[in-house]
Amino acid sequence: MTETRLDRALQSELKILQDEGRAKPPERIITAYHPPENDLGPRYSLEGENRRFLRMSSNSYLSLSNHPLLIARADNATHACGVGPGAVRFIDGTFSYHVALEERIARFVGKEAAKIFNSAYTANCGLALSIGGKATQWIGDQLNHNSIIRGMRIAGVPSGNKSIYAHNDVEDLQRCLEAVGGDITRVVVIFDGIFSMRGDYAPIDKILAITDRYSDKFTDGVITVVDDSHGIGAYGATGRGTPEFSGGTPDIIIGTFGKAFGVNGGFIAGSGTVVEAVRQRADTYIYTNPLSVADCAAATTALDICDSAEGLQRLDNLRQRTRQFREGLEKLGFETIPGPHPVVPLLVRDTAKTHALVKRLFAAGILVVGLTFPVVPKGDETIRFQVNAAHTEADIDLVLEVLARTQ
Ligand SMILES: Cc1ncc(COP(=O)(O)O)c(C=O)c1O
Known part of the structure; x- marks a missing residue:
């Protein structure tokens, strides 16, 4: 395909976003869902990766997508x-x-x-x-x-x-x-x-x-x-x-x-x-x-x-796992914003450290998202964890263990 003048103009506009650190990284591609097994919750396959991942950045709080x-x-x-x-x-x-x-x-x-x-x-x-x-x-x-x-x-x-x-x-x-x-x-x-x-x-x-x-x-x-x-x-x-x-x-x-x-x-x-x-x-x-x-x-x-007994059970598990995660983060001395919601921000307050922590978690098979400027103000760089109802106690323990090793 020949490059048009519009393509060239857009490329330089996109480069400005890159240079200012505002461009979004390539998206990771999920290729498969693996149901819970033993004491572990669902896992996911990613394109180009020969292992399974725990998702800690999905909004699917009641974990109903694969119901x-x-x-x-x-x-x-x-x-x-x-x-x-x-x-x-x-x-x-x-x-x-x-x-x-x-x-x-x-x-x-x-x-x-x-x-x-x-x-x-x-x-x-x-x-x-x-x-x-x-x-x-x-x-x-x-x-x-x-x-x-x-x-x-x-x-x-x-x-x-x-x-x-x-x-x-x-x-x-x-x-x-x-x-x-x-x-x-x-x-x-x-x-x-x-x-x-x-x-x-x-x-x-x-x-x-x-x-x-x-x-x-x-x-x-x-x-x-x-x-x-x-x-x-x-x-x-x-x-x-x-x-x-x-x-x-x-x-x-x-x-x-x-x-x-x-x-x-x-x-x-x-x-x-x-x-x-x-x-x-x-x-x-x-x-x-x-x-x-x-x-x-x-x-x-x-x-x-x-609205059923199953729903209330899912909500209850969501609350328990959220509490487990929030208490664990506090014990490890991480800064967070208190409250009972399953969105649990870990405030890193530094762009390079946020990226490094996201990488460490990825290496350990955990998917999270790092939020840096301009999504959040400078100085508020955060890793946003999201707990869901299909996470197990062992899943949350795993995330906390990996975080403990980064201390
Ligand atoms: C407060 C709020 N409103 C709206 C949306 C968009 O939701 P939807 O994906 O259904 O467009 C979001 C999602 O990020 C949100 O956080």
Whole structure:
């Protein structure tokens, strides 16, 4: 293939990313899943490697991706309706599996209705396109996920209509509410439930106590939105996520089926009217094919499992293994951010040391991800460990032993 002028221009732009240390390394390619054996959890094969690896950086908190029932239900749905929807939803692409998943997730999170998206990313973009207007002020946590921030940019929210409060700082949130201009009729306060790089959580009860106080100041009130992509399914006594854990339910809940539930896809849940506004206005819903019926059937099954004795058992194991890992790290003297969530950051605070530790773990057959600038601020370089329900006591001991040898 001949190299075009565009290719050459892009190459020099990509080189700048390399030179600034901002380019992402090549992706490792997983080629096979190996089920649990004896006292060890699942292992994975990688292209170019003749051994098996323990995955400590997957979001699949309940470890349901390879569950035989999810696979069987996905297969049945595919046999019944095919592999692709053939159209966008409003034209000719809505199948009973889409509707069933919407009803099931709405019931799961305790809302009137829900709309499903291809991902939580596109759900966030869709929400920003659906519920705001010229007289809307958006107020968000400083560490909100990229999809919330990008969603507002895509929706063209002017900078004057956006305010940011310091991470989890409800007094600063109050300052933002106090500063909202007189021409604003609607305020949206939006935040992550679990902050994915840190594993800490939004104090939803305190946030709601503040927003309630300001609601009557604006014609349409103060609407609260949580993106609980890392919380739903993995957090709270019955897996209802950060609202359950911190004791408060925002007006709108956004989440993903691609993390704790082990499948794919996102959703927005709220009142029937909010969800209808989303269906009418969210371009990332309207103009794109929906999830496959296989994804929907698998995700619906994952929700059913989460609500069963098996689900509670998985959640319990997830909590126990997370506790084991966090206590082990503390005993070894590593710095972390405390809390009960299975995202466990190990703060290394140095780029070279982070890369070296990731390499040592890889050599010992453990897959983790090192987060360095610009994904995290300089000085906050971290290895993000993620515990899941299929990890065994022996798996966690192994990781701690390897870490102990690096001390
Ligand atoms: C808070 C938050 N929102 C959205 C997403 C995106 O989820 P999805 O993979 O379903 O697009 C993530 C995933 O990293 C996340 O952490």
